[in-house]
Amino acid sequence: MKTLKTFFACLAVVMLSSFNSTGVGNGYEVGDIATDFNLKNIDGKMVSLANYKDAKGFIVIFTCNTCPYAVAYEDRIVELDKKYASKGYPVIAIMPNNTDVKPGDNMEAMKKRAKEKGFTFPYLMDEGQKIYPQYGATKTPHVYLLQKTKKGNVVKYIGAIDDNYQDADAVKTKYVENAVDALLSGKEIKETETRAIGCTIKV
Amino acid sequence: MRIATAILIFVLVSCKNDVKSKDDLVKLKTEVQQNELEIYDYEGLKPYLNTSSEKTYVVNFWATWCAPCVKELPYFEQLNTDYSDKNVEVILVSLDFPKKYETTLKPYIKDKKIKSKVIALNDTDSNSWIPQISEEWSGAIPATLIYNKDKRQFYERTFTYDELETEVKQFLN
Numbered sequence: 001m002k003t004l005k006t007f008f009a010c011l012a013v014v015m016l017s018s019f020n021s022t023g024v025g026n027g028y029e030v031g032d033i034a035t036d037f038n039l040k041n042i043d044g045k046m047v048s049l050a051n052y053k054d055a056k057g058f059i060v061i062f063t064c065n066t067c068p069y070a071v072a073y074e075d076r077i078v079e080l081d082k083k084y085a086s087k088g089y090p091v092i093a094i095m096p097n098n099t100d101v102k103p104g105d106n107m108e109a110m111k112k113r114a115k116e117k118g119f120t121f122p123y124l125m126d127e128g129q130k131i132y133p134q135y136g137a138t139k140t141p142h143v144y145l146l147q148k149t150k151k152g153n154v155v156k157y158i159g160a161i162d163d164n165y166q167d168a169d170a171v172k173t174k175y176v177e178n179a180v181d182a183l184l185s186g187k188e189i190k191e192t193e194t195r196a197i198g199c200t201i202k203v
Numbered sequence: 204m205r206i207a208t209a210i211l212i213f214v215l216v217s218c219k220n221d222v223k224s225k226d227d228l229v230k231l232k233t234e235v236q237q238n239e240l241e242i243y244d245y246e247g248l249k250p251y252l253n254t255s256s257e258k259t260y261v262v263n264f265w266a267t268w269c270a271p272c273v274k275e276l277p278y279f280e281q282l283n284t285d286y287s288d289k290n291v292e293v294i295l296v297s298l299d300f301p302k303k304y305e306t307t308l309k310p311y312i313k314d315k316k317i318k319s320k321v322i323a324l325n326d327t328d329s330n331s332w333i334p335q336i337s338e339e340w341s342g343a344i345p346a347t348l349i350y351n352k353d354k355r356q357f358y359e360r361t362f363t364y365d366e367l368e369t370e371v372k373q374f375l376n
Contacts, residue, residue, distance in 0.1 A: 159330070199344070
């Protein structure tokens with residue numbers, strides 16, 4: 001009986017620690033169907049992926065004002081939208097942080113930042129923090145490239161924007177651009193998952 | 204280190220008519236060390252991620268701009284002090300941007316009187332080295348690696364002192 005108890009205690013610990021240890025393993029993997037959402041944009045309107053009738057897919061980016069890594073990518077996110085929105089892959093930015101913890105990411109701050117940087121894309125608040133856990137985002141910035149299909153929006157790429165957070169001019173591989181280009185030309189995406197340092201999403 | 208030695212020799216030579224006490228020299232040496240920051244790419248960091256010795260290493264990945272990192276930093280400092288006689292060493296790997304080394308990181312280390320070893324990791328190709336540190340790591344910080352020659356465990360999470368102590372104890376026999 002005692003052994004059995006010990007066994008279950010160990011099992012519980014193992015299970016708990018496997019849930020606890022990391023964000024990897026939860027959320028979407030490449031090939032999964034991503035959920036749509038209905039989130040408030042900085043202009044006060046609600047935005048859903050379903051609103052985009054003509055889109056071929058979406059570059060969904062979890063990002064925020066307060067993370068230096070996210071800030072380092074702002075200009076590059078604007079460039080992504082300029083380059084790919086007209087080709088059917090608009091950027092949809094989602095701010096996942098709890099704004100009680102990070103007031104610098106509240107709606108007013110988001111509006112201000114978007115204006116300063118000239119965001120050409122929706123910058124949505126993940127109100128109640130319901131969406132980012134479904135995607136499995138663990139940090140900002142964190143990209144999910146989706147392709148619209150009859151079955152839904154299929155996750156085609158997860159990860160970083162490129163391979164140099166410090167210097168846009170020193171980038172060797174543009175992961176997201178390569179992935180979108182591959183989708184546009186009907187080719188296979190070479191790197192479907194990459195990793196980068198980022199700020200934990202504040203809960 | 205070489206610079207520190209050179210300065211020491213210089214001080215020794217230039218002060219031969221005005222011999223300073225040993226304490227002064229030790230103080231000077233400490234100041235020199237504090238002002239130097241070891242900066243590595245991943246290849247340079249690698250030797251700090253493996254050991255064949257009896258020591259247990261607690262490697263914390265942090266940055267001065269990362270609020271949860273800064274919050275738990277005192278616990279790592281405390282661990283380094285409390286467990287130094289148990290063959291445990293804390294290494295703080297900063298992921299601050301290089302342009303912040305002088306303006307933010309070094310002043311932070313000095314102001315907070317950080318005693319643990321601090322290394323700045325400057326390697327932009329994170330997609331190549333993050334999985335080498337741990338397959339489990341999504342890239343979010345804070346993150347911590349605890350290892351000795353027999354065992355290693357990675358944590359993408361924050362710690363309280365008690366939680367940290369509990370984990371480290373599992374590495375000590």
